[in-house]
Amino acid sequence: MGKDVIIACDFASAQETFAFLDRFTEEKPFVKIGMELFYAEGPAIVRELKARGHKIFLDLKLHDIPNTVKKAMAVLSRLDVDITNLHAAGTVGMMRSAVEGLTRPDGTRPLLIAVTQLTSTDQAAMEEDLWIRAPIDEVVMHYAENAKNAGLDGVVCSPLEAGKVHARCGAAFLTVTPGVRFADGDIGDQKRVMTPAEAKRIGSDYIVVGRPITAADDPVAAYRRCVKEFVGE
Numbered sequence: 496m497g498k499d500v501i502i503a504c505d506f507a508s509a510q511e512t513f514a515f516l517d518r519f520t521e522e523k524p525f526v527k528i529g530m531e532l533f534y535a536e537g538p539a540i541v542r543e544l545k546a547r548g549h550k551i552f553l554d555l556k557l558h559d560i561p562n563t564v565k566k567a568m569a570v571l572s573r574l575d576v577d578i579t580n581l582h583a584a585g586t587v588g589m590m591r592s593a594v595e596g597l598t599r600p601d602g603t604r605p606l607l608i609a610v611t612q613l614t615s616t617d618q619a620a621m622e623e624d625l626w627i628r629a630p631i632d633e634v635v636m637h638y639a640e641n642a643k644n645a646g647l648d649g650v651v652c653s654p655l656e657a658g659k660v661h662a663r664c665g666a667a668f669l670t671v672t673p674g675v676r677f678a679d680g681d682i683g684d685q686k687r688v689m690t691p692a693e694a695k696r697i698g699s700d701y702i703v704v705g706r707p708i709t710a711a712d713d714p715v716a717a718y719r720r721c722v723k724e725f726v727g728e
């Protein structure tokens with residue numbers, strides 16, 4: 496898999512999701528399914544979207560004891576998702592177990608990426624609530640290295656961090672970046688944003704784009720604009 500635009504399908508039901516995706520008659524976008532949609536519709540939504548030809552990033556951010564995560568990952572692997580994720584805070588041991596659980600008998604597996612620190616967690620919350628007394632940038636890079644050492648394929652990060660992650664963990668270590676906005680668009684509740692073209696320049700491997708596409712008057716045109724800026728012609 497190479498550079499691609501992943502549409503965040505932050506919808507509450509399968510019906511809304513299919514109504515949105517039915518507008519795409521010429522392409523089959525890579526889609527992200529998060530907790531809301533998965534918990535509402537269950538594995539059936541994944542099977543249906545796969546049957547319709549979409550690649551899927553299942554964004555469930557697992558974090559539990561290694562044995563539980565291993566077994567849960569084996570289930571997600573059988574669902575044939577293309578990318579899934581977990582919290583690096585679950586430790587290197589948990590991440591290694593996740594890779595084991597995800598690996599199929601023939602040795603293949605979906606890509607597995609880690610969340611380092613959520614972007615909703617700032618320095619103060621990390622220190623006061625989580626009792627982690629180090630600069631947040633260093634914590635993010637340390638967790639990214641842990642993910643690499645555990646055998647994961649990359650991290651979810653801000654496009655602003657993608658260059659640093661590649662410098663520390665290598666160019667082949669994937670950076671999947673939300674927080675993307677068009678230069679002339681509304682940034683909404685995102686604080687630190689980049690355009691698809693800037694994300695490309697800084698070396699993001701995948702961009703995750705929600706509202707700039709899902710809330711656009713013409714979502715297909717917005718998706719095509721994103722692909723054009725990020726992937727090129």
Ligand code: C5P
Pocket residue numbers: 503505529613614615651673674675683685703704705706707
């Ligand atoms: O609508 P928007 O483009 O902001 O959607 C971005 C998507 O990426 C949402 O599904 C959001 O939950 C997710 N995300 C994010 N920031 C993170 C991690 C995930 O915006 N740090």
